[in-house]
Amino acid sequence: MAKTYEPIATTTLGSATTTYTFSSIPSTYTDLVVVANYGTTAAGNSIFFRMNGDTANNYSGTFLLGSGTTADSYRGSNEPSIRIFGSPIASGTPSTLIATGIVQIQNYSNTTTNKTVIARSGQGTGEVLAGVGLWRSTAAVNSITFYMAASSMLAGSTFTLYGIKAA
């Protein structure tokens, strides 16, 4: 039987960086999943997400988060990216990889629907986050970019891209 859930590519950041892109993603799967283990060079900063290098205000997102003892929600429309992973640490100077996140991109290669992504991330001293994001484009997804606007992803952060094939 053919593999259903396959690793496509993985990276371990060799140095602190603001941007990482999986490009030339094959269209041969049904869904994509990205699993990340990450840290950031400054506290209180999130990781953002774009598809196909689109930097226009074609994204929106709704999020549920817990930080300390507070539960909250927020959202944004017409934004240049989706806030995909929450802050791994609330204060201080981060130095370790202490957060995990998973992104699900359903039916990413279809050219009929806009692309909806769902994600979860969390770390004990930062925040736990669940979110849904929309990219208002019917283009097939062929690249995905994680980036930070206010600081960098720590060296050693890992990002692994998987493909899932439906029957």
Next chain:
Amino acid sequence: MLNNTVALLGGETPAVGDYESIQTVTVGAGGSATVSLTSIPSTYKHLQVRYLSRCDRNDVSDSLGLRFNSDSGTNYTRHILYGNNGTAAALANTGETLIRAGNQSALNAPANAFGAGVWDILDYTSTNKYKTVRVLCGMEDNQAAESEVRLSSGLWLNTAAITSITFLAQAGSANFVQYTQFALYGVK
């Protein structure tokens, strides 16, 4: 940093058959009131359903639910933690005729916007336990009013092994529209 996605991983590749595609239903041009995944084999430990969905209910969004083994009795419960437009809250219902744990876009959402989610159905062949599901799902349409992310759980008050799953819109009174897709996987 730009990376061409070409290098396959080596040592971390899951064994073939640990996570298998069982069946997939994509709704055609005429729409459909229900989507059923039937004749589910008992050879897995857990099930996962991954969906992309929109219905024609006259609203912006709608709940999305399921029934097991065609049971339409009031044998289901749900519990939802949700976030929308600045509100984080929870709700729960008992005595339901389906597990309304998912959500999706509906008729008045912008064109081409679909909800997405992942349902995990644990230990589905057990005949000693009620069946519990957990869901991460969301509907986002670039508008504040209805966009929502959910972390949900649901319970079927029955110890029977699950052999079929039927998905319905909120009250079964709407149709799933074309391109809605439900993909069922088995986890060993």
